Amino acid sequence: RIERDSSASQARMWALDRAAKAGLGAYRVVTRWDEDSPETFDQEIGIERILDQSSVLFDPAAQKPDFSDGEGVFVAGRIRTKTFKRLFPGAKVPTAQDLEGEEHAPMWLQGEGDDEGVLVAERFYKVHDTEMISVAGRKRERDKITVKWCKFSALEILEEEVWNGTLLPIIPVIGRELQIFDGDRRWVGMVRPTRDAQKFHNYAASSLVERMALEPKVPFIGYEG
Secondary structure (H helix, E strand, C coil), rough: HHHHCCCHHHHHHHHHHHHHHHHHEEEEEEECCCCCCCCCCCCEEEEEECHHHHHHHCCCCCCCCCCCCEEEEEEEEEEEEHHHHHHHCCCCCCCCCCCCCCCCCEEEEEEEHCCCCCEEEEEEEEEEEEEEEEEEEEEEEEEEEEEEEEEECCEEEEEEECCCCCCCCCEEEECCEEEEEEEEEEEEEHHHHHHHHHHHHHHHHHHHHHHHHHHHCCCCCCCCC
């Protein structure tokens, strides 16, 4: 039911398409209110696509291919200013004056007029605690993980809560992973390795069209010899 109602195959295929072309895609698991339930506070699980894979920032220290050992993940998205005011009526809308002098100010404020928008980011992060477990007279310490979530703007935290589960609900889909360079994780798809060949093809086609355009439209007419 979760897979069907969420159109999960579309979310995964989009992530796969991004992985094939750009090297890395992602989709997410969410919880939301079940509006069809007679119980007002029932929730349901959903699977959603992430449109822009570059808006997801995984923990660069994670070693596992699914990033399940990462300590956190960020997901950012732009929303219109009027939508921001509706969703967060008590929050301050970031302005250029608020972010004056900030290096990344252009990232938080985008567009003008009716298309004006602000960047809102989500963060899932793990909090570790140690608990003692005892079974049949044997004792050991176990790492107890709590995943927390918050949503924030350039100025303040807008929402925060404890996530249900111990895993980060952002799932990566990897194309081809390269060796770490200067501390940065790198992934490539089909587009980047073929870019130079495509540029050469485009240049050759443009040159051919240009030469054809320079040729006279009417053939030369003259006496033989």
